[in-house]
Amino acid sequence: MVKEAVGIGDTIEKAKEDACKKLGVESYEAEFEVLELPVKKTLGLFGGSPAKVRAYIETSPADAAVAYLRSIFSCMGVSNVEFKVQEEENGALISIQGEDIGFIIGHRGETLDSLQYLAGLVSNHVDNTYYRITLDIGNYREKRMETLTILGKKMAAKALRIGRNFSLEPMNPYERRIIHTAVQDIEGAKSWSEGEDLARHVVIGPVEGERAPRGRRGPQGGGNANRRHPYEKLPANRGGNNQGGRAPRNFNEGSAAAPATPIRARVQDEPLTNKSEHKGPLYGKIEVHK
Incomplete structure (x- = not known):
């Protein structure tokens, strides 16, 4: 990409200085083309024309990226920074060198990556083509x-x-x-x-995918999905006292389920003399009064 500007002055030197000022570069960085030579006025009063000089510079995408980074570092208060450009295929590697610039890397390179992204955007606007910029500090x-x-x-x-x-x-x-x-x-x-x-x-x-953990077999693997682990805690009040637990099991397994409404029972204690001779309920006779 070529950037150019036309400078005007009483002399060619002044026209060059004006053109460089418009480009924002020093005179040694630009090339010049004299468009018009200065013409003096007749008798110092009539006619005459100033000199016109065309100044131009060829800007590469990498140069545009470096110029952008210089302006960013200047705003950050970073001075005495050197840029080394290494041209690559469809891009360039820009190495930054200086004192006390390690903070530019950031946490795991986040700051450096952000600057790299912005510099890449600037370089891509030079020729409107893809140009990859890679920034590096201290071989990071x-x-x-x-x-x-x-x-x-x-x-x-x-x-x-x-x-x-x-x-x-x-x-x-x-x-x-x-x-x-x-x-x-x-x-x-x-x-x-x-x-x-x-x-x-x-x-x-x-490549073959995750393996199933050892010791765990599903219902289709021939194992019991509901099998209890040997160290699994038993449910509370299982087979024991029914304080706050499940409903008690009926003594007569063949009878119908107990009614939902509460019942009143009177127990008549009978002494147990011989287990073999006792044929009734274990705890005595129960009469139910609804």
Whole structure:
């Protein structure tokens, strides 16, 4: 992309200075084209015309990104910052160097990622084409890549050993690609992305899917779904006293269910002399009066 401006002045030098001022660059950064030479007035009163000079600079997407970052750092009070641009295919890697600029990275690179995103938007407006900007400070990207690669392989091995899926924390697309690449090196493991927007994250699991936990068999597996665990606590008042528990069982199993309305009973105690001779109820005769 070419940026240009036309400067006017009594002399060519003054016209160049005017054009550079309009472009916002120094004279050594621009190229010049003289459009009109100055013409002096006749007798110092009539005619005459100023000089016209065209100043232009060729701005690349990376240069536009660097200029934007300089303005941002200036507003943040960061000075003495150097930018090293390394051109890549359809993009550029911009390394930032300076003193006490580690805070620009932010928590897990969040601030650096935000600046990278904004600089990418500026660079894409230069030629209206996709141009990828990558920012780096103190080899942070390389160190982060190593950390994520180790994490991806470690979680893939764990997923195969246990037979379960594991979800990682939300990451940006660049870091998710690193995880996917690392998991591909582990045979039998796979990875995919879930979630939307800022909550999108990587899930790692076995290719064959999750295994059922040991010792748990469902109704279709031949086991009893309602089988009680050996250490499961028994229900309260089971087979014992009926204080606050379920309704008591009728002594005569063959009789009809007890009525819902309460009844009054009178018990006549009879001494039990011999168990073998006793044929009546265990606790005596019961007469029911409704």
